[in-house]
Amino acid sequence: MHSIPCSRFARLAAFRCGRAALFALACTIVPAQLAGQRPTLSGATRQYVAVDSSLVALINVRVIDGTGAPARDGQTLVIRDGRIAAVGPAASTPVPAGALVMDLAGKSVIPGLVMVHEHLFYPTGPGVYGNVTESFSRLYLAGGVTSMRTGGNMNGYGELNIAKAINRGDKPGPWIDATAPYVNGPNPFGQMRALETPAEARRFIDFWADQGATSVKAYMQVHRDVLGAAIDQAHTRGMKVTGHLCSVTYREAAALGIDDLEHGFLAATDFVADKKPDECPGQGKGQQTVNAIDTSSVAFKSLVADLVKRKVAITSTLTVFETFTPGRPLPPGIEVLTPQLRDQFVQMQGQIAKAPTSIYTTLLPKAMAMELAFARAGGLLITGTDPTGGGGVIAGYSNQRALELLVEAGFTPVEAIRIGTLNGATYLGRDKLVGSITAGKQADLVVIAGDPSANIADVRNVQLVFRQGVGYDPQKLVNSVKGKVGLF
Numbered sequence: 007m008h009s010i011p012c013s014r015f016a017r018l019a020a021f022r023c024g025r026a027a028l029f030a031l032a033c034t035i036v037p038a039q040l041a042g043q044r045p046t047l048s049g050a051t052r053q054y055v056a057v058d059s060s061l062v063a064l065i066n067v068r069v070i071d072g073t074g075a076p077a078r079d080g081q082t083l084v085i086r087d088g089r090i091a092a093v094g095p096a097a098s099t100p101v102p103a104g105a106l107v108m109d110l111a112g113k114s115v116i117p118g119l120v121m122v123h124e125h126l127f128y129p130t131g132p133g134v135y136g137n138v139t140e141s142f143s144r145l146y147l148a149g150g151v152t153s154m155r156t157g158g159n160m161n162g163y164g165e166l167n168i169a170k171a172i173n174r175g176d177k178p179g180p181w182i183d184a185t186a187p188y189v190n191g192p193n194p195f196g197q198m199r200a201l202e203t204p205a206e207a208r209r210f211i212d213f214w215a216d217q218g219a220t221s222v223k224a225y226m227q228v229h230r231d232v233l234g235a236a237i238d239q240a241h242t243r244g245m246k247v248t249g250h251l252c253s254v255t256y257r258e259a260a261a262l263g264i265d266d267l268e269h270g271f272l273a274a275t276d277f278v279a280d281k282k283p284d285e286c287p288g289q290g291k292g293q294q295t296v297n298a299i300d301t302s303s304v305a306f307k308s309l310v311a312d313l314v315k316r317k318v319a320i321t322s323t324l325t326v327f328e329t330f331t332p333g334r335p336l337p338p339g340i341e342v343l344t345p346q347l348r349d350q351f352v353q354m355q356g357q358i359a360k361a362p363t364s365i366y367t368t369l370l371p372k373a374m375a376m377e378l379a380f381a382r383a384g385g386l387l388i389t390g391t392d393p394t395g396g397g398g399v400i401a402g403y404s405n406q407r408a409l410e411l412l413v414e415a416g417f418t419p420v421e422a423i424r425i426g427t428l429n430g431a432t433y434l435g436r437d438k439l440v441g442s443i444t445a446g447k448q449a450d451l452v453v454i455a456g457d458p459s460a461n462i463a464d465v466r467n468v469q470l471v472f473r474q475g476v477g478y479d480p481q482k483l484v485n486s487v488k489g490k491v492g493l494f
Contacts, residue, residue: 009251012302013127015403024029028340033062033114035102036382037111042477044060044087044088044474044475045088045173045174045175045474045476046174047175047476048174048175048177049177049196050177051176051177051178053481053482054144054178054478054479054482055476055477055478055479056143056465056470056477056478056479056482057106057108057470057472057476057477058477059105059106060086060087060088060475061084061085061086061087061102061104061105061106062084062085062105062106062107062108062130062475063082063084063101063102063105063106063107063108064081064082064083064084064085064087064108064110064115064184064453065082065096065101065107065108065109065110066080066081066082066109066110066111067081067082067083067111067113067114067115067453068080068081068110068113068114068115068117068457068459069081069083069093069114069443070114070115070116070420070423070443070445070458070459071093071116071117071426071442071444072117072423072424072428072441072442072443073117073428073442074161074420074421074423074424075113075420076256076420076459077114077420077457077459077460078095078322079193080095080096081093081094081095081096081099082095082096082099082100082101083115083443083451084101084102084105084476085384085449085451085472086097086102086475087475088248088448088449088474088475088476089446089447089449089475090443090445090446090447090448090451091175091445092445092448093443093444093445100366102360103275110453112405112455113453113454113455113456114453114454114456114457114458114459114464115443115451115452115453115454116150116154116155116292116423116427116443116451116452116454116458116465117152117427117428117440117441117442117443117450118150118151118180118427118440118450118451118452118471118472118473119139119149119150119151119152119153119426119427119430119452120151120152120154120403120426120427120428120429120430120431120434120436120440120441121146121151121152121153121154121155121389121390121391121405121426121430122154122155122157122183122248122266122321122389122430122433122434122445123157123268123269123321123323123389123390124142124146124151124154124155124156124157124167124389124390124391124392124393124401124405125142125156125157125158125160125368125392125393125394126138126139126142126143126156126164126168127139127160127161127393127394128142128347128394128397128491128492129394129395129396129397130347133196134196135160135197135394136160136492137160137164137494138374138491138492139161139164139165139168139494140168140177140341140487140494141401141487141490141491141492141493142245142393142401142491143168143172143177143178143179143182143401143438144178144179144483144484144485144486144487145177145339145400145401145402145403145484145487145491146401146402146405147178147179147180147341147402147471147473147478147480147483148402148468148471148478148480148481148483148484149401149402149403149404149405149406149431149480150402150405150406150452150454150465150468150471150480151180151356151401151402151405152180152181152440152450152451152452152471152472152473153180153181153182153183153430153431153434153436153441153450154180154181154182154183154390155182155183155185155221155248155390155430155434156182156183156184156185156221156295157185157223157225157248157250157268157321157390158185158187158188158225158250159184159185159186159187159188159219159401160187160188160197160321161176161197162187163203163217165182165184165185166184166217166218168182169181169182169184169218170218178478178483180473181473182442183201183220183221183434184220184221185220185221185222185223185416186210186211186214186215186216186217186219186221186222186223186320187192187199187214188223188224189201189207189210189211189222189224189228189232189236189247190223190224190225190226190228191224191225191227191228191229191231191232191253191284192227193225193226193227198225201226201228201232201236202229202232203231203232203431204234204235205229205235205241206232206234206237207232207235208235208238208239208431208436209241210236211236211239211245212239212243215243215245217239218485219245220245221245221246221247221248222236222237222240222245222246222247222248223247223248223249223250223268224236224247224248224249224250224254224259224264225228225249225250225251226250226251226252226253226273226286226289227252227253227283227286228249228251228253228254229253229254230254230258230262230283230284233249233254233262233264234262234263237262237263237264238263241263246264246265246266246322246433246434246435247264247265247266248264248265248266248267248268249267249268250268250269250273251267251268251273251274251275252273252275252286252287252288252289252292253275253284253285253286254269254273254284254307255274255275255276256274256276256313256318257276257280257309257312258297259295259318260312260313260316260318261316263317264316264318265319265341265433266319266320266321266388266433267313267318267319267320267321268321268323268326268392269321269323269326270320270321270323270324270328270373270377270380271296271306271320271324271376271377271380272292272293272296272369272373272377273289273292274292274296274309275291275295275303276305276309277289277294277295277296277298277299278291278295279295285356289364291322291408293365293369294365295370296369296372296373296376297365297369297372299369299372299440301375301379306313306376306379306447307383310379310380310383310385311383313380313385314380314383314384314385317386318385319385319386319387319388320377320380320385320386320387320388320432321375321387321388321389321390322347322373322387322388322389322390322408322411322412322425323391323408324370324373324374324377324389324408324411324412324415325337325391325392325399325404325407325408326392326393326394326399326412327366327370327373328370328407329355329396329397329398329399329413330358330364330395331358331366331367331369331370332358332359332361332364332366332367333359334369334370336352336355336398337398337399337400337403337404337407338351338400338403338404338406338407338466339403339404340398340400341399341488341489342400342403342484342487342488342489342490342491343400343489343491344489344490344491344492344493345396346492346493347397347446347492350397350399351396351398352490354396354397354398355398357462370488374411374415375415375416376418377412377415378415378416378417380486381417381425386429386432386433387425387429388425388429388430388433389408389409389412389425389426389429389430390408391404391405391406391407391408400491402484403466405426406465406466406468408426409422409423409425409426409458409462409465410422410462410463410465412425412426413462414436419458419459419460419461419462420459422462423458423459423465425444427441428442429441448474448475449472449474449475450472450473450474451471451472452468452470452471452472453468453469453470453471453472453477454467454469455467455469468480
């Protein structure tokens with residue numbers, strides 16, 4: 007993630023449009039009822055801003071709009087008051103008088119990433135997760151993430167409060183759909199409550215909805231009656247429910263009305279022959295049975311068809327599984343960790359490399375094939391990164407890697423970009439506001455050196471990140487936390 011100073015490609019426009027051209031431009035500007043306001047930023051946030059103008063024109067830019075359509079070269083994109091006012095070919099898209107003009111020849115713009123299994127905590131020791139809300143929120147934004155859902159809450163109010171602070175402009179970061187603490191049954195995790203009755207589940211959902219949580223995550227030991235009550239109550243409060251399940255199968259959760267299932271199909275226990283109701287047979291056993299299932303089998307196709315019919319989304323989290331797989335490259339971004347955490351992760355990778363066998367050697371490709379099959383069957387595949395496991399999944403950097411892994415799985419680059427943008431926005435119910443580059447939508451945009459529609463690895467070359475029309479310098483955000491992630 008490298009920045010280019012605004013002065014290298016920006017200049018004030020001296021163009022003047024005729025009245026007819028201005029009228030044509032006005033017709034493309036967002037309707038009054040959708041008009042948004044640019045945020046009022048604190049001094050602490052403003053230090054990371056490279057572009058702060060109410061009227062910006064990006065010219066000579068390649069637009070990859072997030073819909074899966076081919077890239078369009080030679081485009082002009084106009085940002086006015088935090089919204090995309092116009093986008094189209096340079097010849098038919100006038101630059102308004104007084105705009106800050108940024109010549110982006112050779113560069114691409116994609117929608118801000120909408121990632122849906124993110125965390126604001128990180129493993130700092132065996133079974134221990136540290137609160138990294140400050141550093142991770144900056145890194146997510148630096149990596150091009152402008153909207154995210156947290157995939158489970160380990161520290162109660164931490165992410166709720168930073169979500170509010172970001173919305174006020176007090177801190178830099180993406181818009182956050184903040185989950186409540188995990189909905190789980192009796193469990194071995196010291197940072198999770200055990201919910202044992204439907205009544206407890208309903209009270210739990212109501213309490214956290216009142217505190218400002220906007221999403222719910224169920225976990226591995228939850229029972230069906232508790233999960234069903236949590237889903238019903240969450241839907242009553244306007245919240246969606248996802249789950250990293252084990253005691254409840256995917257098919258059972260879908261019948262209960264769950265909205266999303268985490269970790270592709272690697273958390274599914276549907277294929278465990280001796281699975282007992284409301285009991286987790288062990289994550290390892292579930293993965294062994296998934297590894298043995300063929301994507302062309304009746305069992306897998308039947309499950310996929312049921313999920314598609316019930317409109318249950320699947321979240322891909324290939325980045326976390328890659329860290330367990332021998333022979334894979336070290337993940338990007340580990341240099342931002344504290345030296346102790348970086349060394350701890352590198353040592354773990356050395357142990358994985360020396361292991362005589364690993365299920366992940368075949369399980370990672372199986373996960374990819376299953377996600378591709380689900381999407382090809384008409385399922386809504388969304389993506390996130392899950393910065394837990396043994397570490398090494400670094401906010402921002404891992405989100406870019408997630409798109410690379412989707413391409414490795416068989417998606418085209420523009421399909422991978424859609425999964426990481428418009429699909430996520432669609433799941434969150436925010437697709438009328440963000441997720442694609444369309445006149446009228448919020449100006450959440452990522453400027454990239456190169457062409458990720460041809461070479462997905464170019465997605466790592468983030469030059470500038472617009473959120474609500476304000477352009478943030480990714481390198482300043484990274485530098486503010488480099489070598490310190492794990493401390494705050």
